[in-house]
Amino acid sequence: MAEKLHVPYEPVVYAKNAEVLEAVKTGAADVAFTNASPARAKLMDFAPVYLRIELGYLLAEGSPVKDVGEIDVSGRKVGVTTGSSSDAELSHDLKNATVVRIATIKDAIGQLTAHQIDAFATNKATLFEMAEKVPGSHVLQGRWGEEHHAIAIPKGREAAGDFLRGFTEEIGESGLVLDAAKRADLKGVITP
Missing domain, CATH: 3.40.190.10 (Periplasmic binding protein-like II)
Structure with a gap:
């Protein structure tokens, strides 16, 4: 350019x-x-x-979630980066799951590893990088946006x-x- x-x-x-x-x-x-x-x-x-990049979820080890449609369940905690577009969209769209705002990706990795959140939502390029740092985690197939x-x-x-x-x-x-x-x-x- x-x-x-x-x-x-x-x-x-x-x-x-x-x-x-x-x-x-x-x-x-x-x-x-x-x-x-x-x-x-x-x-x-x-x-x-x-x-264009798919938006998805990184699931913590042992997650029972098999489909994107299973994320919005009462008691489920979904992490997003504070102030991100995922925060804005999922705070509006998720009616049953709890949206947990997290300051940084590094903090999200820690919370997934410690099972403080069940899933983390962002673009799949970032999720696959995070998965390499969270033992037993996996990127859920499908996309939410x-x-x-x-x-x-x-x-x-x-x-x-x-x-x-x-x-x-x-x-x-x-x-x-x-x-x-x-x-x-x-x-x-x-x-x-």
């Missing part, structure tokens, strides 16, 4: 996703490649979606819209995104 715009590429690393979103919202960052949720669309503008990744820019930069639409179309048609996902062994990618 930087090459096409003839500008220097300067990556900025933030410790938390909330910091990335704040940087885009305030204009401290020019672009971010992130989940394009309805809540985030109120704070920033998005190009078209370039990547999709995460849509798109390029985010600060509000008020409408002039960038045409460029971003064209760029997104180009990286999709060229296979760049799916090739990168395959090289990275990104799990849960929904292919067109």
